[in-house]
Amino acid sequence: MATTATVTITNNGKPLVKLxxxxxxxxxxxxxxxxxxxxxARFVNGLTGDENVFNGMGCFAAQLIAHLKTKAGLWYVADLDTDYGDDYTYTINGGIDKNYKPTPVTMTMTTLDSRTFSGSPEEFITYLSTAK
Structure with a gap:
C-alpha cells in the first residue's frame, strides 16, 4: 500500500489549495x-527585483505546484473539503499582517501514528534530520 500525504497551503489560516x-x-x-x-526563498509582500522570493502564499502555492508537478501522476490538486485518510498531513501557513508585512511561515505535520511537528521551515529541516 502506498504512503499518501496531503499538503494544504493556507493564507492567514484560510485554505488556498490542497495537494x-x-x-x-x-x-x-x-x-x-x-x-x-x-x-x-524569502517570503515578501510586493516584488523587489529579487527573483528568489515568494510574493505571498498564492505565489508560493503556484511555485510549489510548478516545482512538484513534473509529469503525470503522483501529485494532484485535491478537493479542500475531502478527507483522504492520508498517512501524513502537512500544512504550510503564512500571510500578511495588518502592516502589510509577511508573517512567519510555519509548517505543521501530523501522521496517522500521532507524531506531530509545528515550526518554521528551517526547524522542520532540523526535525527531519533526527526523525525516524
Missing part, C-alpha cells in the same frame, strides 16, 4: 522536499 501525493508521502520524501522548497 495530494499518492505515494512516498513520508517524511524522508515529501517532508524533505516540502521543507527544502519552502526554505529556499
Amino acid at each position: 495530494l501525493k499518492t505515494a512516498d508521502g513520508y517524511l524522508s520524501s515529501a517532508g524533505v522536499e516540502l521543507a527544502n522548497f519552502t526554505a529556499s
Whole structure:
C-alpha cells in the first residue's frame, strides 16, 4: 500500500489549495522536499527585483505546484473539503499582517501514528534530520 500525504497551503489560516501525493508521502520524501522548497526563498509582500522570493502564499502555492508537478501522476490538486485518510498531513501557513508585512511561515505535520511537528521551515529541516 502506498504512503499518501496531503499538503494544504493556507493564507492567514484560510485554505488556498490542497495537494495530494499518492505515494512516498513520508517524511524522508515529501517532508524533505516540502521543507527544502519552502526554505529556499524569502517570503515578501510586493516584488523587489529579487527573483528568489515568494510574493505571498498564492505565489508560493503556484511555485510549489510548478516545482512538484513534473509529469503525470503522483501529485494532484485535491478537493479542500475531502478527507483522504492520508498517512501524513502537512500544512504550510503564512500571510500578511495588518502592516502589510509577511508573517512567519510555519509548517505543521501530523501522521496517522500521532507524531506531530509545528515550526518554521528551517526547524522542520532540523526535525527531519533526527526523525525516524
